[in-house]
Amino acid sequence: MTIKQHIETELVFDGDDNHDPYGAVVPPVYQNSLFTFDSWEALEQAFADKENSVIYTRGNNPSVQYTENKLALLAGGEKAKLFSSGMAAVSAGILHFLSQGDHLITVSNIYGPTATLIRDMLIPKMGVEVTYVTGHCLDEIMEAIRPNTKLIYLESPSSVVFSLQDIAQISLLAKAHNINTMIDNTWATPLYQKPLALGIDLEMHSCTKYLGGHSDIISGVLIGSQSLINKISMKEYELLGATSSPNDASMLLRSLRTLPIRMERHQQSAMRIANFLNDHEKIAEVFYPGLSSFTQSSLAAQQMTGYSGLFSFKLQTDNLVLIKRFFNALTLFQKGVSWGGHESLIYAPAISCSVEQTPEHMKRMGLSFSNMRVSIGLENVDDLIADLTQALAKIE
Ligand SMILES: Cc1ncc(COP(=O)(O)O)c(C=O)c1O
Structure with missing residues (x-):
């Protein structure tokens, strides 16, 4: 008989390795910078599947992967990538979607450093154009769309005045115009709000907050389709290098269970x-x-x-x-x-x-x-x- 599992049960059992030879109830922390191989052929095989292979910890690490698996499961996404901070995840996600001269639509009440990233880096260094909207009304967003709009970035609820955006409606509008969508879902946590199911392309969290829950780690995550996360892993994650440490990932794994x-x-x-x-x-x-x-x-x-x-x-x-x-x-x-x-x-x-x-x-x-x-x-x-x-x- 298969027992239907609810999320509380899944968070205890699923995602991390249950095949430890000693029956360890908590997986060991793989505190390694690199991993070795038996042969040339084994190395070749690992590089052929670089997005998933454990070769070097700036790319992948088993302790980090366990936590990523649990986060993807929690959010209902295909894959997750864990970063060294929420801001690292924000920056990687935004940089993935935007190129020089692109247009970004975002909400007025976004988290301060995200606004600073846009004002001090994206605008002056990449010539990105930005339109701020309240996010309360679909018409306002529709009017803001330009031929070069490549990303609608949401934060719902936003973290100071807690204003909301209608996620499903905005996702539909974005899809109709071939525009990518990304949301900072930190406030609600993936437990209480499922933006991917509402049509959002990329969900971001500062795991420093509730997901970590004990004020002892700084961490961030991006969750989305396997192909999107694989692309981000090979570019913004690995090249900008804001990697999660195995130890922080393991502390986060502990927190997700509760x-x-x-x-x-x-x-x-x-x-x-x-x-x-x-x-x-x-x-x-x-x-x-x-x-x-x-x-x-x-x-x-x-x-x-x-x-x-x-x-x-x-x-x-x-x-x-x-x-x-x-x-x-x-x-x-x-x-x-x-x-x-x-x-x-x-x-x-x-x-x-x-x-x-x-x-x-x-x-x-x-x-x-x-x-x-x-x-x-x-x-x-x-x-x-x-x-x-x-x-x-x-x-x-
Ligand atoms: C809503 C929100 N998003 C993103 C961040 C950035 O996360 P981190 O501090 O983990 O880089 C924070 C941090 O306070 C936040 O409140």
Whole structure:
């Protein structure tokens, strides 16, 4: 009898090697830069299938491949390629699709360093043309299409104001115009949003966030069809060299086994805290796709099966002294960038955005110092609410 396996079971069993001679429950880490062969013929055979062969770790490594297999399975993609960071995956994907003089359509609220990559490298060095859209309306994207449009790059939900794009509709439009599509799917994780099934060509994640989940690795992945991933592996992956280390890949493999249970807790606690803040007199607005009051809540429910633990809210006050007083009064919420780990974090995105981006970009994002971003960790939710309560009481 074959037992139907659900994703939680598959994440425990599938993808990694189950044929260890010692019955090791966790595969060993292949901490090797190169792999040797018995003969000239064996080397020739390996090079004939270079996309899959284990020859040199800048190309492939068994520990990295196990994790790639599990990530592909999780996202419902044919193949995955693991990078040394999320930004390495973003850059490799975008560079794969764009050549000199091509046109790119993307959303205003993309992750800051992705916007910087476009502004400081793609535009000045490759003459890439860019159109920013809100992503809220299909007509807006249709109007932006030019004869040289080669890529539509999405981030849904985006990681500061959590605005969504209709992934299925945009994919259809892109296909009709022979335009490639790529999405940063980090927020929802491949567990709760399946962009490849909605027609997207290339899915990207910063595995530094929920997929890693313990704030101890930097990692990124691209997932797509076998032919697309093979092409990226032979060019942008191997030649730019932002390879995943076997050790990081093995830590990520560990984390993937607990992803469903961690995500369940992250979203449960986030929903409670988002509702608490939504009802609080000192909060102007909460941006959490899981809330029924969220402007795009029906699109969120339509294209995601769950929510994560990262959201933002706007304080009523725009008095910087009071904002800092609230921020500094928090004791359980640690203050720092990034998200998706076991620990709860608070950050004001305007701190880095005001230094790294232009005032126009900040305006396009609708960002001010009153915007707070929180990553809800795995602590007890009542403790976290108590911490927010006492810190909000400092605003007076
Ligand atoms: C939405 C999003 N995409 C991409 C990245 C880049 O990932 P990494 O820091 O792993 O390079 C981040 C990092 O914060 C992110 O938040």
